[in-house]
Amino acid sequence: MTHQTRTPLLHRAWPVALVAGLAIVAAAAFAGMPGLLVDPLHTEYQWSRTSIGAAASVNMVVYGLVAPFAAALMDRFGLRRVAVAALSAVMAGAALTTLMDHAWQLTLYWGVLIGAGTGSLAMTFAATVAHRWFVRRRGLVIGALTGSSAFGQLVFLPALAWVTDTQGWRPAVVTLALSAGVVAVLVVLVLRDHPADVGLRPYGALTDVPRPRAEEGAARRTVRVLARSARRRGFWLLAGVFAICGATTNGILWTHFVPAARDHGMAVTTAAALVSTIGVFSLVGTVVSGWLTDRFDPRLLLVAYFGGRGALLALLPALFGPDAGPAMIAFVVVFGLLDVATVPPVILLCRRMFGADGAIVFGWVNALHQVGAGAMAVFGGLVRDVTGAYGPLWVLAAVLCGAAVLLALRAPGAVEAERDGGDAGPAVGDGPAERSAEVRR
Structure with missing residues (x-):
């Protein structure tokens, strides 16, 4: 395997981080949506607010529990495959939600499917991208990617609220699903599992870093x-x-x-x-x-x-x-x-x-x-x-x-x-060579 000896004008790590951030924003926008669905669903289906809230609760629990398993799946199958699968789950859950007619379906589609998808693209995804692709500026990238989650959750609420009020809740959900589809295409085109896959070192690394062995x-x-x-x-x-x-x-x-x-x-x-x-x-x-x-x-x-x-x-x-x-x-x-x-x-x-x-x-x-x-x-x-x-x-x-x-x-x-x-093993990018690079920087 050959590696570049000269630093490119724009290291591949930065486009990777950008697309990862877009995936996090797309997933996080779904996490902020349930509060906008309560009144429309209650009015249309006459469901109790308790049953609607139960779907949001399941979404939160699944979101939290999926994250650690998603990190292991990224080590096993790679960042790109997990991200595409997660965005596909989100799109499927959103599409099925527009066709539902029973409250239990909301719990299954929004609570389980979308909860699993958004949980897979949460902070562990951000941490994995940053640790694989960056040695220098790692903390900065982690901050930007994790901040994208809150940004997607909160900043798009006014726009989603406007669409829900003026066009209805289904167009708002479909808009989110289409956005996730666009991001999934970008993930396929740009995101790579490790710098070694494209013949590069992580950004700021002084030596070659081999791709981690896939674990069963x-x-x-x-x-x-x-x-x-x-x-x-x-x-x-x-x-x-x-x-x-x-x-x-x-x-x-x-x-x-x-x-x-x-x-x-x-x-x-x-x-x-x-x-x-x-x-x-x-x-x-x-x-x-x-x-x-x-x-x-x-x-x-x-x-x-x-x-x-x-x-x-x-x-x-x-x-x-x-x-x-x-x-x-x-x-x-x-x-x-x-x-x-x-x-x-x-x-x-x-x-x-x-x-x-x-x-x-x-x-x-x-x-x-x-x-x-x-x-x-x-x-x-x-x-x-x-x-x-x-x-x-x-x-x-x-x-x-x-x-x-x-x-x-x-x-x-x-x-x-x-x-x-000592059983955990050294962290890539935290060794003496990397620390000395930080000092020279």
Whole structure:
């Protein structure tokens, strides 16, 4: 196999990352759609909101559980095949949804099919692309790709809402399915499983990096990785940090911000626009966080992020009012910058602690993120029903952020991780040669 000795003007890694980002955006747009379907489906089919909500709950659970298995499948069958299969599942689920006439079909099509597709193109997909194709700028790429998920989920909500209101829910779903089809074509044309497939080194690598050997039994490997990593303290520290992350973002702000703002007299459209604005700044914040993760201790970054998030959530009850004043706008901007910024440091810590299994471990950690989000979403509704207000919920969220700060401080550093788990193997791109390249850069 021959390799280029000169760096091309545009390394193939960047188009690969761009197409991977488009796939993540296309999948994430489906994750933000269920909230727009509740009223139209209730009106058309007279289904209960509970049965419609059950499909969304199944979607969230499947999304979280599929991710670690998807990481192993990417190692076994390659990035491109898994991405195309995931987008195909999303398109099939969307197409079948437009033809359904029973509530259980919504659970099967949207909950299972689309949940599996979007879960396969979540953060583990981003981590795998970044670790295979990049040595330099890896943290930056992880930040950009993971930020694409929040961007796709939140920023396209206003456009999807407009299509649903003016054209109906079916055209909105069909539009998403066609978008996924276009991205699937780009994946086939551009995405490759590893730089070695096209005779290249990963971006910034000083030596050739061979394509990883395909491993049999992806599901068994995924379960084995969980069993092995669960015996180590670092796994539970990261899982606790990320469960709190899910509880204090998806679980509370994305789910309960709009009804809480409505309780204070704010228009629903204004509150939804504020949530979408958080999505815009979450992309910026995640890219910046990836850049910072390349340069600073990821544990300290997590301390800063959760400390800032906790302070903001504690202040939020005092900021609510009928109008979105300057203080609320400032909250939205800063919270957006911190919203998904936790992802690059956690991905890097998984890689440092668990080596070649890092992407699968992160998949399991991300599954607990979804568990934390779901638990807080349910608990938030309970608090509102029992107390008649959301005030106690924001206080609890702030306290949880403080607990995440303590957990992050106890996470193993690079040296401790090496002593703690030699069974994981070294992480590609984290060796002395790569670190020396960073110093020279």
